[in-house]
Amino acid sequence: LKMELALHKAIEQDQLLLYYQPKINLHTGEIVGVEALIRWEHPELGLVSPGTFIPIAEESGLIIPIGEWVLNAACQQNKTWQQQGFSTVMSVNISAIQFNQFNLINTITTALEKVGLEPQYLEIEITESMTADIERTIFMLQQLKKLGVRISIDDFGTGFSSLSYLKNFPVDTLKIDQSFVSELRNNPNDETIVKTIISMAHNLSLNVVAEGIETKEQLVFLQQHLCDEGQGFFLSKALTANELEEKRFDIQ
Ligand code: G
Ligand code: G
Ligand code: MN
Ligand code: NA
Numbered sequence: 001l002k003m004e005l006a007l008h009k010a011i012e013q014d015q016l017l018l019y020y021q022p023k024i025n026l027h028t029g030e031i032v033g034v035e036a037l038i039r040w041e042h043p044e045l046g047l048v049s050p051g052t053f054i055p056i057a058e059e060s061g062l063i064i065p066i067g068e069w070v071l072n073a074a075c076q077q078n079k080t081w082q083q084q085g086f087s088t089v090m091s092v093n094i095s096a097i098q099f100n101q102f103n104l105i106n107t108i109t110t111a112l113e114k115v116g117l118e119p120q121y122l123e124i125e126i127t128e129s130m131t132a133d134i135e136r137t138i139f140m141l142q143q144l145k146k147l148g149v150r151i152s153i154d155d156f157g158t159g160f161s162s163l164s165y166l167k168n169f170p171v172d173t174l175k176i177d178q179s180f181v182s183e184l185r186n187n188p189n190d191e192t193i194v195k196t197i198i199s200m201a202h203n204l205s206l207n208v209v210a211e212g213i214e215t216k217e218q219l220v221f222l223q224q225h226l227c228d229e230g231q232g233f234f235l236s237k238a239l240t241a242n243e244l245e246e247k248r249f250d251i252q
Helices: 002-012 050-060 063-083 104-115 134-147 188-203 216-224 241-251
Strands: 016-025 031-042 046-048 089-093 122-127 150-156 173-176 207-210
Touching: 002 031, 002 050, 002 063, 016 063, 016 241, 031 050, 031 063, 050 063, 063 089, 063 104, 063 122, 089 150, 104 122, 104 134, 134 150, 173 188, 188 207, 188 216
Parallel strands: 031 089, 089 122, 122 150, 150 173, 173 207
Antiparallel strands: 016 031, 031 046
C-alpha cells in the first residue's frame, strides 16, 4: 500500500522516465528501432526497475495512467528524434490490463495526434499470455492495425497459446524470448527452437527479433540463421535519450 501511494506521487511529481534499448538490424548493424523501458526515479530508493513496480501498478489500476504517460512520452521523444533526422520505430510494452481496455485505441490515437507522429513509427508489444480470449484479441489487433501502428509479440515461445493464432492475428513481428537466446551455443534444443521460430516467422512473412543477446557467439549464431534484428546487452543496454543520441553514431 505504501508503494502504491508513492507510485501515485510518482505520476504527479514527474518521477517516471523512459530509457531506450536499441534494436539493431543484424545484417547491416543499423539501429532500426528502440524499445521504451520505464524507470522510476524514487527520491529515496533511487532508480526503481519496472519489474518491481509494474506488478503493483497493475494490481492498483495505476497502470492505466502510467501506461498513458508512457505512450505520450514515447511518441513525443520519437517525434523529437524524427525532427532531428533520426528516423526510428519506437516500441512500447503494453500490459494485459491496458490491452483489455477498449479505450487503449483512443489513448494511442491521442498520443500520436498530440505530437503529429505517423502511426508506422510506433510499435505496440503484447505478449502471448494476453491473447487467451481469441475473439477479443483479433478485434483489438484489427483496431490497432486499422490505426496503422505496428504490432509485435514479445517473449515469444513462452506463452501457452496455440500457434494457429499466428495466421489470424495481424502481427508484424515476433520477439524470440531471451530464455532461448541465452542458451544458444549451450543447449541444442534451444538452438533448434530459435532456428524454428526464425524460419516459421519468415514463412509467415513476419519480422523476427532476438532479445537478450549477451555474447558474440549468440550474435553470430543468430546472424548465420538469418534472424532479422536483435537486442541485448552485447549490443546495448537501455540508455537515456541523451546517451542514445551519442551512441547511434558509434553503432551506425
Ligand atoms: O527494463 P526491465 O528489464 O527492468 O523491464 C522489466 C519488465 O518490465 C519487462 O518485462 C518489461 O517488458 C516491463 N516494462 C518495461 N517498461 C514497461 C512499460 O512501459 N510498460 C509495461 N507495461 N511494462 C514495461
Ligand atoms: O519483457 P521484455 O522483453 O519487454 O523485457 C525487456 C527486459 O529485458 C528489460 O528489462 C531489459 O532491461 C532486459 N534486457 C534487455 N537486454 C537484455 C540482455 O541482454 N540480458 C538480460 N538478462 N536482460 C536484458
Ligand atoms: Mn518488450
Ligand atoms: Na521479452
